[in-house]
Amino acid sequence: MKKLLVLALALCTFTSYAQEIEKEKMSNAIKKRMIKKGKASPEDRAEIDSKKMTLKLDLSNKQQIEVKNALLAHYKEGKDKMNAARKSGKEMTDEERQKIRAGRLDAQIALKAKMKTILDDEQYAKFSQMMERKMHKGKRRGKRRK
Template identity: 40%
Template sequence: MKKVFSLVIALTLITGAMAQEKRDRKSTDHKKDRIERFKDLTPEQLATLQTKRMAIKLDLSQAQQKEILKLNTELAEKRKAEFQKFKEAKDGKKEWTAEERFDFMNKKLDARLAVQQKMKNILDDNQYAIWKKSHDKPGKHFHHKRKGFRQGR
C-alpha cells in the first residue's frame, strides 16, 4: 500500500512539473510567434490591419476610418523606427543611464497622451469609452508573469 501511495504522489508531482514547464514555454512561444508574424509587414500594412480591427470593434464611419488609418500609419512607422533603434542598441549591449531611461519613458507617456487626445477628437463618446477601456487594462501585458497565475482561475 505504501508503494502504491508513493507511486501516486510521485506521478502527481511529475505531471504538475511538466504542466508548469509546458505553460511557461507556451507564453514565450506565443510572443515569439507574434513577433515573427508581424515583422515582415510594412507599417502601412500593420496600420491597415489595426484600423480594420478597430472599425469592427468600434463600428467606425468611413471618415473615422480614414483619420484613424492615418494615425495608425504614423504610429506604426514610429514603432518600426524605435524597434530598429533598440535592435541596434541591443547589438551594442549598451546599458541605459537613469536619465536616458527617464527620458525614454517620459517621451513614451507624452506620445500616449497625444494619441489619446487625437482619438478623443476622432471618436464619439461611446466609441472613445470602448477604445479607452480596451487600452487601459492594468497589467494586461504582464499578467502571465505574476507568481501563482493560473489560467481559468
C-alpha cells in the same frame, strides 16, 4: 495482396494531405505570432488594428481612414525610435531608459488625444475600455515571464 497495396496507397495519400493542412495551419500561426510580437510592418499593424477598431466601434469610412493614419504614424514613430536604440548598440543607462519610457508615454498620450478628436463620445468610451484591457493584459503577461 491487392487489398494491402490499395490500403498502403490510401494511407500514404491521407498522410501527405494531412501534412499539407498542418503546414498551412502552422504558417497562419506564424503570421499571427509575428503580428503579436511586433515583427509585422507598421503598415500591416495599422491596417489590422484599424479593422479591429472598425468592427468593435462601428467606425464610418472617414473615421477608418483617420484612425488608420493615426495608428500608422504612431507605429512608425515607435519603430524608428526602437531602431535608433538598437543601432546604438551600447548599454543604456537608467537615465536613458527613463527618457525612453517617458517618450513612449508621451506618444501614447498624443495618440489618445488624436483618437479623441476622431471618435465620438460613445466610441471613445469603448476605445478607452479597450486600451485599459490591453494594458492590463500586458501587465499580467509580464508577471508570468519573470
